[in-house]
Amino acid sequence: MQRQGSIGGSAAIRIRVTGGVLLVAHLALVAWLTLRPLDVPWVMPPNLRPLAGIRADLALGWPRAVRPLGEGLALLAPLGILLPMAHGRLTVSPLASLLRSAATGALLSLGIALLQTGVPGRVVDIDSLLLNTLGVIVAHLAVVPAARARLRRLEAAEDGTAGQPLTLHGELSQGRTPTIPRVGIAP
Numbered sequence: 001m002q003r004q005g006s007i008g009g010s011a012a013i014r015i016r017v018t019g020g021v022l023l024v025a026h027l028a029l030v031a032w033l034t035l036r037p038l039d040v041p042w043v044m045p046p047n048l049r050p051l052a053g054i055r056a057d058l059a060l061g062w063p064r065a066v067r068p069l070g071e072g073l074a075l076l077a078p079l080g081i082l083l084p085m086a087h088g089r090l091t092v093s094p095l096a097s098l099l100r101s102a103a104t105g106a107l108l109s110l111g112i113a114l115l116q117t118g119v120p121g122r123v124v125d126i127d128s129l130l131l132n133t134l135g136v137i138v139a140h141l142a143v144v145p146a147a148r149a150r151l152r153r154l155e156a157a158e159d160g161t162a163g164q165p166l167t168l169h170g171e172l173s174q175g176r177t178p179t180i181p182r183v184g185i186a187p
């Protein structure tokens with residue numbers, strides 16, 4: 001029986017379902033936090049210049065800049081963990097997984113920014129898009145490679161294949177594949 005690079009059996013289903021449920025719950029929370037109207041007497045103009053808002057926050061000093069920058073980083077950061085968890089594959093290229101998570105985070109942040117244009121009291125801020133995407137990347141790099149390596153070790157220990165080389169799709173290496181000489185096609 002060949003494995004397709006995912007966690008075997010019921011553990012894979014549990015991880016994928018848990019990741020999917022947590023992903024939906026997190027996205028519902030993000031929608032509630034970012035798309036509900038604010039009752040404010042005035043709003044700042046939209047920030048369409050990259051890093052202008054971050055510079056303004058840092059100009060206030062580190063103690064006052066930590067909260068808005070931390071909020072921007074933390075809003076979508078769980079996506080960096082939940083997206084690979086819902087995907088459920090162990091043998092995915094680390095770079096491909098990172099790029100997929102970062103692109104999804106950036107597109108989701110862009111979608112939120114576009115939806116906020118129609119919500120009273122909310123304005124577009126390009127720096128929130130940058131911070132949200134950076135948060136997804138940092139969370140992914142901090143958790144996913146170590147978690148996948150641990151799950152691979154656990155799976156190898158369960159299968160009794162610890163220390164044996166794995167091929168690209170996760171099945172055990174069977175040695176050299178015999179080659180069959182090519183036969184030409186007659187005209």
